[in-house]
Amino acid sequence: SAVISQKPSRDICQRGTSLTIQCQVDSQVTMMFWYRQQPGQSLTLIATANQGSEATYESGFVIDKFPISRPNLTFSTLTVSNMSPEDSSIYLCGSTDYNEQFFGPGTRLTVL
Amino acid sequence: AQSVTQPDIHITVSEGASLELRCNYSYGATPYLFWYVQSPGQGLQLLLKYFSGDTLVQGIKGFEAEFKRSQSSFNLRKPSVHWSDAAEYFCAVGGTTNAGKSTFGDGTTLTVKP
Numbered sequence: 001s002a003v004i005s006q007k008p009s010r011d012i013c014q015r016g017t018s019l020t021i022q023c024q025v026d027s028q029v030t031m032m033f034w035y036r037q038q039p040g041q042s043l044t045l046i047a048t049a050n051q052g053s054e055a056t057y058e059s060g061f062v063i064d065k066f067p068i069s070r071p072n073l074t075f076s077t078l079t080v081s082n083m084s085p086e087d088s089s090i091y092l093c094g095s096t097d098y099n100e101q102f103f104g105p106g107t108r109l110t111v112l
Numbered sequence: 113a114q115s116v117t118q119p120d121i122h123i124t125v126s127e128g129a130s131l132e133l134r135c136n137y138s139y140g141a142t143p144y145l146f147w148y149v150q151s152p153g154q155g156l157q158l159l160l161k162y163f164s165g166d167t168l169v170q171g172i173k174g175f176e177a178e179f180k181r182s183q184s185s186f187n188l189r190k191p192s193v194h195w196s197d198a199a200e201y202f203c204a205v206g207g208t209t210n211a212g213k214s215t216f217g218d219g220t221t222l223t224v225k226p
Contacts, residue, residue, distance in 0.1 A: 033213070041218065041219075042202060042216045042217060042218045042219050043156075043202065043204075043216040044216075045213060045214075045215075048213065092155065092156065101146065101158065101206070101214060102158065103155050103156040104155060105154070105155035106155050106156075
């Protein structure tokens with residue numbers, strides 16, 4: 001299966017700023033997606049990103065807050081905009097391969 | 113809408129004892145089912161998956177899970193738990209693998225006593 005890397009692995013940010021998380025896959029994939037895992041909670045899908053089209057956001061998530069780029073078949077970014085302490089979470093990117101889903105190691109974000 | 117319920121928030125077992133983690137799902141068609149493990153500070157690792165065929169699936173690290181359609185369940189089992197199995201376990205359901213849109217349960221935290 002493909003291997004996914006994420007940058008940064010963790011960050012501490014100030015309220016009102018923005019952070020862009022990068023996700024790199026070591027092979028070409030059609031679909032990439034972004035999940036959020038708030039402290040002590042499960043994973044919630046933010047959006048699905050296909051190359052060449054706009055991301056599809058799940059209920060409760062909007063593009064202005066979580067803009068996503070997908071410039072090619074191996075890379076995606078998620079920006080967390082105008083951050084507040086409620087955005088403190090682990091953000092995971094992932095993709096699917098035939099018969100398997102796989103995830104990056106996550107980005108642990110703390111907003112002060 | 114699809115959903116997953118993991119009834120047990122926290123389970124404690126002694127090392128060497130058997131383990132069963134429960135998972136119930138709701139899905140309108142044939143589900144694709146997954147179990148993941150997340151160790152502290154680590155990402156998600158796929159333990160096993162069910163798509164079709166034999167309802168008893170084998171995974172990594174000695175784990176297995178059984179799909180029971182009549183009970184809408186996909187419980188995870190291990191005959192003898194090791195201290196290194198202490199982690200968070202997530203059950204997930206999805207429509208097709210290429211959809212990528214899995215719904216995760218709230219997770220079960222496993223503590224292993226020496």
